[in-house]
Amino acid sequence: MEIKDLKAVYFIGAGGIGMSAIARYFIRRGLVVAGYDKTPSELTRRLEKEGMMIHYEENLEEIPFACKQKNSCLVIYTPAIPADHKELLFFQQNGFEIQKRAQVLGTLTRHMKGLCVAGTHGKTTTSTMCAHIMHQSHLDCNAFLGGISKNYGTNYILSQSDYVVIEADEFDRSFHWLSPWMTVITSTDPDHLDIYGTKEAYLESFRHYSELILPGGALIIHRDLEMKENLQDDVRRYDYSRDEGDFHAENIRIENGGITFDFISPIESVKNIELGQPVPINIENGIAAMAMAQLAGCTAEELRYGMKTYGGVDRRFDFKIKSDKLVFLSDYAHHPKEIYQSAKSIRELYHDRHITAIFQPHLYTRTRDFYKDFADALSQVDEVILTEIYPARELPIEGVTSQLIYDNLKDGVKKQMINKADVLSLVKSRDFDVLIILGAGDLDNQVPQITKILEERIK
Incomplete structure (x- = not known):
């Protein structure tokens, strides 16, 4: 199907950062743009304001009429969507053209x-x-x-x-x-x-x-x-x-x-x-x-x-507070080498200050494969606070928890394990010099509240 023949585009996994960029492209072209995502987020709320119709439960009745016309609707899905997803199965069984995000990018950029x-x-x-x-x-x-x-x-x-x-x-x-x-x-x-x-x-x-x-x-x-x-x-x-x-x-x-x-x-x-x-x-x-x-x-x-x-990217070395009293930032780093580079940069900037990292590991498989590398990278900071693993698309793996990283942190690094639900309470009860939130999971959703707590403290 040629792009010029489209009247509607339906996204399964609408709220992903890469998917949303393509959704915005089609919104700007004036097409009917709709989709499903598992949970609401700031990004999905923005997309809805821009004209995209999004729902948050697997429900065929929520799919707009224009998106049920197979000759004029393109379906785009993310690989993170499970194969038994009801809406994905509906489009597959009814002969719709279904493409991954990367296929669409390839089509859009070929010329x-x-x-x-x-x-x-x-x-x-x-x-x-x-x-x-x-x-x-x-x-x-x-x-x-x-x-x-x-x-x-x-x-x-x-x-x-x-x-x-x-x-x-x-x-x-x-x-x-x-x-x-x-x-x-x-x-x-x-x-x-x-x-x-x-x-x-x-x-x-x-x-x-x-x-x-x-x-x-x-x-x-x-x-x-x-x-x-x-x-x-x-x-x-x-x-x-x-x-x-x-x-x-x-x-x-x-x-x-x-x-x-x-x-x-x-x-x-x-x-x-x-x-x-x-x-x-x-x-x-x-x-x-x-x-x-x-x-x-x-x-x-x-x-x-x-x-x-250049002003930076949200969640990439994203400074929220930068003062002599306190520095607070968040960073999307979720691979050992990314965390190493992040920690190295922070140490280079603030070599004489106490650096605390709160890290939410991302994926059981990544933690299983690289827990020693995570521990080595995190050991560059003075203090490490670990939360439970963010599973994303995965089911738990027996024996794979944040404890693996915790046990391999180097001697001399102050360390603690807490539940994600207790992060705000911890921030309220502690003083920090340089604090960074690390990871690609949902802990970043708490960054606005953490920022507010810390800003009140340094007034």
């Missing part, structure tokens, strides 16, 4: 120049940075992002540009549907082993993704990754890192709450890049974002202005 960002971690920040640089440049861009950009208050940008920035998700091999013109690969630390089974299969998935880069395009890959790319003829290859590579930083200055550096590039080096979100890990993310934007045609001044005015 544009895709600037994609893949990797185990760093892809949301890097793609959002690149989208901001491109959008405020003479080139402009469309964008489908995996987080809410603070510059735009959304995860979607629509324009008349030929460029589209996409966060390329490796979960369920989704990124294999894409045809990138250029792509960044930030990292390939094994994840989603419930899907891939082995590290080798995970790395092979990235190798196959590199084959999809279109001739005339480019790969911008972090130095020293385990994966071995396989590029088509006429695809340029560049590497990058914070300190080495075709693209890297020099003359880094971290002082007075700000970060400035020189961007070294084989095309044109740019001095005095100022980070609008001054977090050390964003030096490396910014190098990758600027590299792709520069290869697309952005000027030195556009790179400098874009980086200076």
Whole structure:
């Protein structure tokens, strides 16, 4: 079915961050847009205000009439939806065209120049940075992002540009549907082993993704990754890192709450890049974002202005309170390497302060596979408070609890285990110097209340 023939689009798993970006695209096109999600959230409430019809129980009667016409309705679902979901079964049994989110992105972007960002971690920040640089440049861009950009208050940008920035998700091999013109690969630390089974299969998935880069395009890959790319003829290859590579930083200055550096590039080096979100890990993310934007045609001044005015992403090093008395932030980090980078950046910023992390592990399988790595990464902070595991799409696994991480934290780290339901009470009863909420689960829903409690304390 061609996009131009659609009259309605139905989403099963409407409230996911990636799904919502596509929903916004179709809302803007004036189609009937509806869907199901398991629970209401701030994101689903926003979508409803924008014109999407959403319900929260498996109920065929809630599906709008326009979405029951198979010749004019496209059904989009997330792989996290169980195979026996009543609504998914209805559409399957009645011959509707059903696509995964990544298939739709592939369709939407086939006739544009895709600037994609893949990797185990760093892809949301890097793609959002690149989208901001491109959008405020003479080139402009469309964008489908995996987080809410603070510059735009959304995860979607629509324009008349030929460029589209996409966060390329490796979960369920989704990124294999894409045809990138250029792509960044930030990292390939094994994840989603419930899907891939082995590290080798995970790395092979990235190798196959590199084959999809279109001739005339480019790969911008972090130095020293385990994966071995396989590029088509006429695809340029560049590497990058914070300190080495075709693209890297020099003359880094971290002082007075700000970060400035020189961007070294084989095309044109740019001095005095100022980070609008001054977090050390964003030096490396910014190098990758600027590299792709520069290869697309952005000027030195556009790179400098874009980086200076970049406002960050919700739940990615998201500072809520930043004062001499107290620092409070939340971060989506949920893989050991992400937590390591997050903790390292916090320590670099606040090397002489007491850092406390409240971490909600995400998925039983991820905890089972990486509990020692989680413990090592978390041991960089002074104090760790663990909640129970957020299951997401999984059922419990016998013997897999947060206790595995707790027992492997290094000596000298103060530690505690609590129920998620008791987090607010703990915050009310404790003093903190630097506090960070870590994880991709639902603990972040309590961040507004925690912020309010802490703000009252420092008045």
